[in-house]
Amino acid sequence: MNETRASSLSGIPIAVLFVLLFLGCAALFVWGASHNMIPAIVVAVIVFAVVAFLCRGFFQVQPNQGVVMLLFGRYAGTARETGLRCTNPFYSKRAVSLRVRNFESSRLKVNDADGNPIEIAAVIVWQVVDTAEAVFQVDDYENYVHIQSESALRQMAQNYPYDSHEDGKPSLRSHGDEITRHLCEQIQERLGKAGVEVLEARISHLAYAQEIAQAMLQRQQAGAIIAARTRIVEGAVSMVQMALAQLSEQHIVELDEERRAAMVSNLLVVLCGERGTQPVLNTGTLYQ
Template identity: 45%
Template sequence: MTTERVIKAKSGWAMLVVNVLIYLISVFGIVWGIIMLATADSAGIEPPVMANIITIGGFVLLFVAILISVGFIALQPGEAKVCLLFGNYIGTIRDSGFFWANPFYSRNLGEQGSDVETSVAALEELSKGSVTKLPAQSNAISTKISVRARTHNGERIKVNDKQGNPIEIATVVVWHVADTAKALFDVDNYLSYVAMQTETALRHVASIYAYDHMEDDDSSNTTITLRSNIEEVSASLREELGRRLSPAGVEVDDARLTHLAYAPEIAPAMLRRQQAEAIIAARKKIVEGAVSMVDMALSELSDGGVVEFDDDRKAAMASNLMVVLCGESEAQPVVNTSSL
């Protein structure tokens, strides 16, 4: 495993002044040497040795100036430059600004994956599974890497929850490169690695939790489910992603579910089950309220001495009140003009 080493680069402005001076001196030397050679040739005399030395020196200085020009680096905020010298990792420049470094530092890692600036559309196609690799025109990983926060919007995937029910689920992950050395050297392509590991982690987390409580009892209220415990599930997803992406030097800032639903083949059945649970819960409330009201009515009538009830009359009164209170349709009153 590779570990990032932060290094400092020389100021590019000072080297720019030196580079411009070398360019001027080289051009002056070349022009002066050519003039001396032309003068000697027109005069029909042997060219002086100094003219040859000045001309050759001018071309040498021009080559040195061009070589120095290759070493200039401009880094924006949120960018880092990984320095490789003939295959050896030297370090990473994380400061933003204009710098000069060894011109022999590598510009890319060769044809191993995609450029770090690959378009968002290509990454989305990769996450969909419609392509197995990124476009061939961007087949070199640049050593200039972005360390800004990025967002991976995963596609909807179908997976079985803990109880075996097929569900559709999707997530959005905010991440950034924390260790540039691991991102470039320990995995082949860290962008596709993030996309694939995000889907794998999402499938794993979805499979260890149930979509919803199957039984409406007190014990089920403490069980974590995908629908009822969004914060706990998101925390579990972040932890799983952090463990899976750490070998690539990637840190997860946030991970949230963006879509959660039953698969179409079982959605109607689950909807009927939820409707049935709602009806049962409503009936339960109605019955509890009706029993309380009947008990209160009988107690008030008996304690106040309004009506004397025996057991049969209490049963009849309770039955009539329960029918009136629990019935779905309005009860038709019957006035008793004889006896209770």
């Protein structure tokens, strides 16, 4: 069921007309009572009752709001024109907000793709775009948005690892844009049938569960140390190669294989050592 436009009229001119009819009915009733004119009194009462019943057709539409109308259980359309409106008095009406809304999910405890328990929460920004689907396709569209959003967040978290240990592999912590796009698509797929559009969905909380948080912190620290030492070694080897190449090209000194190995060893110790090196002065020859 898709939204259709309901027929309604501007309420202010009709309200003015009804006020004039009420005044005319009052004047007719007074005139009939003073002249003992029963037909005039009856007409005044009937017209007053009809106009009073027609007043049930008045309703207000606020900005960014839609009013869903039903006629004896049948959908009759949605009015989005703002201001005072007037329609069929037999219509039953229900206002639906079209404003942008957001909510933060509860912190869910799930297992990521590697089986590690994590805590995750997200902020979802959404709005109703089809009032008919929001009202008639689901029982309570606001509760439906909350439950389905958390379900999509839980499923998405199970498809990615918390932290990637392979270059290029997406993870919850390192690939925010891809995760956000995937989460939006997952939530929109579930909420589309309820006439809801997801404007944005972002992770607001992400952490390892408390029972493994300390172990995972040590693992991250070890990984960071290994990565740092790898970079240091790569840089040191590059610098040693450059030093040997320049010494050879510029004929500064001729080194045999044994002295080249000693020089490489000394340079690597200096470049890769965690502490400052202590220089040792050789007062003899190169070979002593």
